[in-house]
Amino acid sequence: MNCIIIEDQLPAQRVIKKYLKDLPSFQLIGTFENAVVALDFLKNHSVDLIFLDINLPKISGISFLKNLNDPPQVIITSAYSEYALEGFELDVVDYLLKPFSFERFLKSISKISQKKDDRKSIFVKSDKEFFQINLKEIIYIKGDDDFTRVYTGEKLFLDTRTLKVWEEELPDYFMRIHKSYIINKSRISKISGQRIFLDEIKIPIGRTYKEIVIRMLS
Known part of the structure; x- marks a missing residue:
């Protein structure tokens, strides 16, 4: 699955990148520090999954989500729990509260819907x-x-x-x-x-x- 990270904090970016390296079925094709640039990227690239922070410069992660006509699957990564309800109302896959462990990250990944018959492998x-x-x-x-x-x-x-x-x-x-x-x-x-x-x-x-x-x- 092609995925991107929208996160303005470099340490948080590094954590997600590190975790994704252990999941060979996920291909990181872009990392962005603000959602405006990510919007332009999505116009020309096919993305299956977004790791999205809430507090971003220019526009928030929630506003970004509301502006997507046909959004890919989204996992919110945030240090603030108060946005969880609004995130789930926007049909996100999961809400990861920072800091999160690899085990918690993997639990979120397991919630991602795919055409089940297209899946070749599973993590145990x-x-x-x-x-x-x-x-x-x-x-x-x-x-x-x-x-x-x-x-x-x-x-x-x-x-x-x-x-x-x-x-x-x-x-x-x-x-x-x-x-x-x-x-x-x-x-x-x-x-x-x-x-x-x-x-x-x-x-x-x-x-x-x-x-x-x-x-x-x-």
Whole structure:
């Protein structure tokens, strides 16, 4: 995704740039200290995401947003919480209150809507580290009380997202078949009784999901 930063404080610019370097699917194509110059840039460049400060010279971040006819997705970055309600009324993705950690930044990034079937990978936080996983390598995801287990062909990752959040973020070739399981449909080898086989792995089908599973697969 192409993104720009509109931020007049250099330390804040550096923090966002540093965080973006760890996210290879995001391409920073411009950094601006005021919104007027950014408006001209947007006339001739395709931008998917803006990191936007509120207190800017010439015009505020809120005024800038109100002047955009077809705005890209926006994450507000501000030291002031009092503008949060107005920001969300303008349909921003998230409101990051400075200073913010990389983990909080990543949570904002995860809210960005994309065509789910176009997504190639997803970030997983496991054991205090962040890993980028190819979505097609995920075989199934199992929900536990405080975390989810993400199984790929080679590794197991523990993630803090709930299964409900995973359902919302995953492409359509994943499906919920049990209160505790989401599977990759392309990995199904057969269905027998109340179980789905993903090669040699047996996953139970929840009673309330059986009819939905059969309907979706047919």
